[in-house]
Amino acid sequence: MRTIAVLNQKGGVGKTTTVVNIAAALAEMGSKVVAIDLDPQAHLTIHLGLEPQAIGAGSYGVLTKEAKFEEEILLVRPNLWLLPANINLVGAESELVSVVGRETILREAIESVEDKFDYLMIDCPPSLGLLTLNALAAAQEVLIPLQPHFLALQGFGKLLQTIDLVNKRINPSLKVQGVLLCMFDTRASLPNEVRADIEQFLESARGTNCAWAQARILPTFIRRNIKLAEAPSYGKTIFEYEGNCHGAEDYAKVAESIHAQFQPAPQLDTQPDAAEAAEEQNVQTAEEIQEQTAVESARDKDIPAPADATQGPDTGAEQNQGQPPIEIKAIPQPDSQIPSSELTQTTPPDPEQNRP
Ligand SMILES: Nc1ncnc2c1ncn2[C@@H]1O[C@H](COP(=O)(O)OP(=O)(O)OP(=O)(O)O)[C@@H](O)[C@H]1O
Ligand SMILES: [Mg+2]
Numbered sequence: 001m002r003t004i005a006v007l008n009q010k011g012g013v014g015k016t017t018t019v020v021n022i023a024a025a026l027a028e029m030g031s032k033v034v035a036i037d038l039d040p041q042a043h044l045t046i047h048l049g050l051e052p053q054a055i056g057a058g059s060y061g062v063l064t065k066e067a068k069f070e071e072e073i074l075l076v077r078p079n080l081w082l083l084p085a086n087i088n089l090v091g092a093e094s095e096l097v098s099v100v101g102r103e104t105i106l107r108e109a110i111e112s113v114e115d116k117f118d119y120l121m122i123d124c125p126p127s128l129g130l131l132t133l134n135a136l137a138a139a140q141e142v143l144i145p146l147q148p149h150f151l152a153l154q155g156f157g158k159l160l161q162t163i164d165l166v167n168k169r170i171n172p173s174l175k176v177q178g179v180l181l182c183m184f185d186t187r188a189s190l191p192n193e194v195r196a197d198i199e200q201f202l203e204s205a206r207g208t209n210c211a212w213a214q215a216r217i218l219p220t221f222i223r224r225n226i227k228l229a230e231a232p233s234y235g236k237t238i239f240e241y242e243g244n245c246h247g248a249e250d251y252a253k254v255a256e257s258i259h260a261q262f263q264p265a266p267q268l269d270t271q272p273d274a275a276e277a278a279e280e281q282n283v284q285t286a287e288e289i290q291e292q293t294a295v296e297s298a299r300d301k302d303i304p305a306p307a308d309a310t311q312g313p314d315t316g317a318e319q320n321q322g323q324p325p326i327e328i329k330a331i332p333q334p335d336s337q338i339p340s341s342e343l344t345q346t347t348p349p350d351p352e353q354n355r356p
Pocket of ligand 1: 043182230
């Protein structure tokens with residue numbers, strides 16, 4: 001089973017849209033797919049046509065160990081299961097604060113389904129808190145959706161550093177596999193400039209031992225497409241809502257490339273050295289990782305904003321030995337606050353509630 005965390009701590013970049021439509025495309029190709037909603041906004045749950053108020057324990061129950069993963073996943077389309085979320089998930093971070101090993105609860109919960117599914121895709125919240133750490137501890141691959149606009153790269157260094165810390169301390173299998181450009185406006189020049197900056201940075205990491213050394217920008221990008229924005233309010237995937245639009249075409253291509261080209265990262269047992277190293281370090285806790293990224297975030301604040309806003313270096317990872325300096329042209333300001341979108345209501349299409 002390939003476990004893919006779809007992550008960017010920036011809000012509204014296309015994470016949920018990406019999980020819904022890639023998961024749906026992979027399921028349509030015949031793979032058995034589980035999508036996990038780890039966002040208290042429950043947008044993935046809503047997008048797939050369920051009422052968050054109507055669900056049971058869902059991902060909150062799994063993270064608090066009150067419910068079993070296999071019992072909470074729902075068959076929402078042929079070959080596509082969902083671990084839904086509701087607003088209770090907001091409380092999980094504080095409720096788990098004193099739980100030992102709280103960052104690996106999801107990883108342990110999915111162990112029992114390892115052989116039952118081909119793909120597990122996790123929709124992360126727009127933050128780098130405990131929910132996201134659980135996703136990173138459970139995943140082998142990270143897919144970073146990124147909207148290539150002004151400020152797009154703000155916080156990108158911190159995001160990569162967090163992934164790298166989790167890779168070094170908790171999950172040696174974790175690798176950033178790709179950056180997916182979403183809401184790409186082919187007519188503007190800035191998206192292409194942002195793309196060139198990311199490409200240059202990713203190239204500079206080749207051959208190093210950092211978690212994004214093999215990352216690449218996916219060759220297919222997702223064009224801005226109004227149908228993608230409309231589909232969630234009908235509780236439909238883009239293939240159900242408008243199968244012939246650019247959005248459907250782009251996501252189908254990305255799903256095919258994920259299916260065909262991305263090699264799953266080696267499992268823990270095929271990396272004995274890395275696994276042992278993590279073991280010896282006694283597995284750094286979520287608290288330590290969050291503290292460390294907070295320090296690095298504070299360090300970002302000391303960097304003066306450049307006169308040319310597109311020329312500022314994000315020095316977030318420069319202190320890490322064995323890793324390339326981050327030279328992304330971005331405005332080096334501290335990450336902005338997480339946008340708190342309101343939950344929207346949709347009419348659920350009464351998905352089957354079958355268990356796998
Ligand atoms: N390619 C696209 N073209 C047009 N609109 C899009 C596209 N991709 C996503 N959207 C719309 O943009 C908004 C944000 O997308 P989405 O919810 O997938 O982002 P997100 O990163 O999951 O947000 P959050 O951080 O709040 O979870 C949604 O209204 C979605 O329908
Ligand atoms: Mg989302």
